[in-house]
Amino acid sequence: MTRPLTPRQQNVYDFIVKTMNELGYPPTRAEISRALGFRSPNAAEEHLRALERKGAIRVIRGTSRGIRLPAQEAETTPSQLTQPEPPSSQGLPIIGEVAAGSPILAAEHIDRYCPLPPEYFTPRADYLLRVRGLSMKDVGILEGDLLAVHRTDRIRNGQIVVARLEDDVTVKRFHRDGHHVTLQAENEDFAPIELDLRRDHLEIEGIGVGVIRGGNGQALG
Template sequence: MDEFELTDNQRRVLDYIRQHTAERGRAPTLREIADALGFARHSSAQDYVKALERKGALERIPHRGLRLNHRSRTPAAMLLPLVGRVAAGSPILATENIEGEFGIDASLFRPRPDYFLRVVGLSMRDAGILDGDLAAIHRTDTADNGRIVVARVDDEVTLKTLECKRGRIRLLPSNPDFAPIEIDPERESFAIEGLYVGMIRRT
């Protein structure tokens, strides 16, 4: 008996999503599903994905995207939002900032990440974080001194090492070509948006 009582086409869609995620590190788009499986309309792929969610084969996690159910033979597979350049003043996970989804083994990172942030620039080069890397971020508004964080200064979001000393806050780069960012709480809005827990480099 089918573990989810799926139709043949639903099973094909689920198997394709599993295969695509394993091979490419991200979930397929509806267009890719439709093209790969020969559906005449992309809306058909959307209907199958929704049916798989209803039957429990796929699970949509708030702010994390789709995850294959633990009975689907890939227990750690999880799809997380991939955030590109963050629009000034908008929440990190606002729709306009989401480039897509990226699949991971959830056991690779501790604590578990909530999204990936595409790194732009080389300010964290000496910490092994390069332009184009996908930084895994755990959502939190607190972090210990010396941890790499996603911070918001006024309307800008940056990935830097947090330094708190004698009431001063600085965001430190890991590249001597870049200057530290000095935070003046009386003149600037400052907030921690997340904690860096690792990265993926796509070759």
């Protein structure tokens, strides 16, 4: 770190260090915003860019937890740099209920592990999310299925995403037009979720890359 930080930048930096020490991975912009009382994740992003310019952190573009501490990187292998939360050697973690506001891969959310390798799916899966409800039944994603999820926030219109809306996590088809986003259910009984990104917070946890029917190990690519 070669340049002094402002008090607010120091607060952000200290929160990043605290989160990484306690959880083993960096916070998202939304988590920084909630912890420090920012109005939106955009404010957190501005502080992260300032910290990067001052050499306090390194930001990896295109990932929600792409924050690195230069001092720690010197002790980290290249494979660790690209995977902030490495998949367990036991297999893919199966995520059940997700507590409000907490990281989706927090230990308390993992029900068990599936022995399928991440490379079984393309792109590779990072975890399996147990599906609740029937809002996506018309594309064959049913209650109790396991949705294989590739962690990314780079998405295209028409992809099925795992989205976090404030404290809720939902699976829907993604469409964006400027500031307007529609999260579309694949079931006519469910109304679409309409968002304006200028006022509504949306965080993409990943994209669906496959389904395991009923959680019984029969994978559908």
